[in-house]
Amino acid sequence: MTLDEIKNIPKDRTVTYARIVVDYRPQKEDPNRVRITAGGNLIDYPGELTTRTAELTTTKILWNSTLSTPGAKFACADIGNFYLATPMERYEYMRIKADIIPEEFKQQYQLHDKIYKGYVYCEIRRG
Numbered sequence: 001m002t003l004d005e006i007k008n009i010p011k012d013r014t015v016t017y018a019r020i021v022v023d024y025r026p027q028k029e030d031p032n033r034v035r036i037t038a039g040g041n042l043i044d045y046p047g048e049l050t051t052r053t054a055e056l057t058t059t060k061i062l063w064n065s066t067l068s069t070p071g072a073k074f075a076c077a078d079i080g081n082f083y084l085a086t087p088m089e090r091y092e093y094m095r096i097k098a099d100i101i102p103e104e105f106k107q108q109y110q111l112h113d114k115i116y117k118g119y120v121y122c123e124i125r126r127g
């Protein structure tokens with residue numbers, strides 16, 4: 001974000017921090033994982049934050065139907081990333097300390113002019 005864009009961040013938003021998450025997953029082709037997540041404890045979102053799930057009764061009916069039907073088969077899918085990259089109606093904001101960003105990234109993405117008080121600010125537009 002440019003300096004003008006940073007100054008125009010809505011007053012009702014709290015700029016959160018970037019959380020670097022490092023993981024090792026030996027079962028993957030590339031086991032070394034690094035990702036950045038927004039510090040969610042500072043985001044004050046006024047809308048619904050959860051996804052409704054089925055009640056226990058609904059789950060029991062589904063399992064009972066499957067188990068009591070001769071020859072029935074059951075399939076299940078993991079939708080853990082179902083909402084990934086969903087456009088957000090209300091944007092949120094995050095800042096990353098400029099000194100932890102590799103110099104090659106700063107040059108490639110022309111970030112030097114976007115550093116404000118030691119941070120690079122980001123507008124989060126997709127969840």
